[in-house]
Amino acid sequence: MRLTTLAILAATLGAARVAAAADLVPPAPRQGYYISVGGAGVMGRAQDDKRHLTLEYPGATLSMHFGQLITERFGAGLHMEYGVAKAERRQAGLAGMGFEGQAVLVDTLALRLEAGVGYFQTVNLDDKSEPSRGTGGAYYGAGLTYDLFFTKPGRSGGWAVTPGLYVKYLPGHRYRTVVLWAGLELSWWSGLPHQALELPPDQAFAP
């Protein structure tokens, strides 16, 4: 066993404190894992391949996002969503789930991109015997969100209200659906563990 015990100078003490500083980041609200739950009003337009049916419908959705900020600016996670809408005596349902990525543009304004699998279906409310029409397939979304934090500043993570604006697209084989999404979510950011943060010594070395 090799045991090295050296008395070192006070200068080394300073070095020991900052040795790993390059790997550490100062506390910020948008750090760690996140989970967002919310709702939105939507305006959608669905059209079948042969243009026999075009629907423009208002509706509402419930959505959930969870993931992690991987670097200071980029994050990744999963999302899922379910919405309903009505138009011209037809009811439509839209569901989607998949990957999402986000990039912080400025402050807490983030660009989010989504890709996954989605499903769209409409039923005729006046004629229940008419088979439902729908399609499933790839599902894409792009939007902007802004986190308004209401927890005290200077800590890592916190609670936020997150307004957002998205465009979502489901290019199914029988229907193509475009949705404009405007909504509000409640977001929680876990923050980073103190081992990963640049903190004053009394906090950094807290047992």
Next chain:
Amino acid sequence: MTTLAAITLGLAGALAAAQPAGPAPKAPPPAAQPAPEPPDEAPITKLPVLEKFVEAPYPERARAEKLEATVVLDIDVDETGKVEQAQVVQPSASPGYGFEEAALAAVAQFVFEPAEAGGKPVPVRITYKYGFTLAKAPPPDAPPPPRVPVVNFEGRLVERGTRAALAGLRVTVFRDGGEAFEALSDAQGVFRFVDLAAGAWKVQVEADGYYPFRTTETVVAGERLEAKYHVERTSYNPYDVLVEAMRPRKEVTRRTIEVAEIESIPGSFGDAVSVVTNMPSVARSPAGTGELIVRGSSPEDTRIAVGGIDIPLMYHFGNMRSVVPTAVIDSIDFYPGNFSPYYGRAMGGYLDVRLKHLEPEKANGYLDLTVIDSSLYAATPVGDDAAVAVGLRRSYLDFVLDAVIPSDSPTSFSTAPRYYDMQVLGSWRPSRTQRVEAFFFGADDRMVVVSKTPSDGDSRLKSSTIGIGTKFYRGIVNHTWTPGNGFENEAGIALGYDGVIQDLGSQFKMDFTQTVMQLRDRARLTVSDRLTLVAGVDSLVANADATVRSMGFAPPQEGDTQPVITDRIMTTQISGKWFYYPAGYVEAEWKPVDDLLVMPGLRVDYFDWTNELTADPRLTVRWTLSDRLVAKAGVGMFHQEPTADQVDVGFGNPALKTERALHYSAGAEYRPLPHVSIDVTGFYKDMWNMVGRSDAMITRDGKLVPEVYNNGAKGRVYGADVLVRHELFENFFGWIAYTLSRSERRDPGSPSWRLFDYDQTHIFTALASYKLPRNWEVGLRWRYVTGKPYTPIEGGVFDSNIDAYAPTTGKVNSARMGSFNQLDLRIDKRWVYDGWMLNAYVDMQNTYNRENPEAYGYNFDYSKKEVVAGLPILPIFGLRAEF
């Protein structure tokens, strides 16, 4: 003044001397008085123990003259432990100085814990040496004796998640006021600090590749502080791969995939064998088949082995899972052609799964849960030289289908699809020159589908039941011996069982079982720096039972457009029939000059079904032109037996002979960077004596019978492949593979060439995986493949005999389906806890949901067709807990 009395109550001496008092064995001086006899002469069970020692005064005259001495005495100790009497049995070497008197006076005051015999205290006589030694006076200016440092803070560093000891990490302790110390952890991860002052100390652990660990500890005076710190790595690999040495490349083309690269390749679900389908020279297999189509050859032309031992089945149902889990695999060697004489009985390619040399430093394992199956794996060291691992996997598609399929469904499962497999891997190193490894594994797949409604089409093909079952196991023992002097030997024996059941209702039934034994040995002798000789055997023995019955349904063959229906009822029955496939090979590795490696080889096989002895000469040449550039070429002969149904007297033609191929390939390997390689290989494969359908009638055993098949077909495959590969380096790995090829065939009696079923002109795969911070990993795979050939159906003609339309077809494989392209995406996230890790992943196939054509479906009269698409967008979720 110091008198150091050397007390010698030597155990041996005491045992010899201590005895029930009486006549001493060593005659005491005449003055000695015998001690009282013990009550019953029982043997001594406990020696007396000195409880009170009295220091004798050092005789002054002896001190002045600097004399030292030893006096040997006999001491009689009574049953209470007191000294009854003592006498000198050996005086000092300096009589007259008073040593003897001083010793007698001192020992008279000794007190002992009494001796015992039979559990009772008894009087005994012992021999005792009393030493008189003068203390050494310290030199006048010598430093004071060093104070022994006291460790009062000891800790152990282990890696968070894996629990591996962390050696060589720097640990710093400091506190306000500028006092600081540091230590390095040893091989066991242990660090120590000595004589730390009492109070609070800040502790910091840091090392490249790890998050800093910081905490505060309090040292209490007179107490030893112990701690265990879990230090987190900034990035974790799913498997720690110890690459002992890069195996030198000797073949024209050998693609080796390390396990570390396999786990996160999109579309493979972490399955090692599936990854091979992303290599150049491998065509895309139809969705769900998992077939290995190598350089245009039929899937049965490529053999699959585990450690050189053939196995009958590589995939479970659905072909998403191979039967050998990634955890027991070290790497996969894939040879698309021109392989060594070590491998044989195949004229396409060879896939050899290399098992891990099991050497875990601690117990480890995982539990893996996906939407299709679950698996368990655990490995542990056994002593210093052995280790064992066990694995088990079970699908649960059967539970899901049973739950979701309604009872009134037109199709139901009397046995829902299910599979399981199990493995036991053991490793033992009896000596530095030997290694013994044993691997037992098996798989079982079963499914029975019952259709309640008839379908359109030929009534002879309508079956209400489809049942499929496969089962096999293998027990393999390998022994590697490297005694030195350039010699090494690898011997292996495998015993196993294969079983296949197929039931297509009234149309077709097959029940096949066989026991198999395979023996392999490879001896390698390095004669000189320029010459190495290799020789070996590869023998296979099987004992088979089979019952097969077909009502006019002929087994499908290459080029069939529709199932072939005949008017014959075909049956076969074999019972306890032995098949022998002995083979041997020799190979030389010859370096006529430093940079040139020439490898001539010869393999000789005996094929029992066709009763043929074949010889396959092979030659490979590698020329190292520079540190970065290698030119390579190869040519070789390959033989392969027809399939069982083709040579069976009931279904085919027992007069068939082996199929043959001549492989030519040439190319170059260039390594512009240490972790980047470019491999370009051109290939030509000439095949003849191939089995094809025949409409002729022949005389066999005096009867006119259909020939069914003959060896009149020929084939040729030519093209080139390119592999640009970035090995796992700086968090990234990936490759681009491209194959340009054409595979053609000329059927028996046909004057013209046509495309093989598996011809694919362009095969392009781009694959990449990147490890992101915070234990995220993202991977993608994009593939483009030319559409596969098909035989167009130009219409249908009603056939009253079968009460259905029969198709009219164009030329075989004269049309192509649309091309295939697909993007697969995979994201992994790992959570690291103190003693274990959790990995979650989403593997999304066909991310942009392209409708890739797999086949055409026709209506009842063949007037309309529609594309039968492959897999739609398909997300697969999985969880893995590792400890």
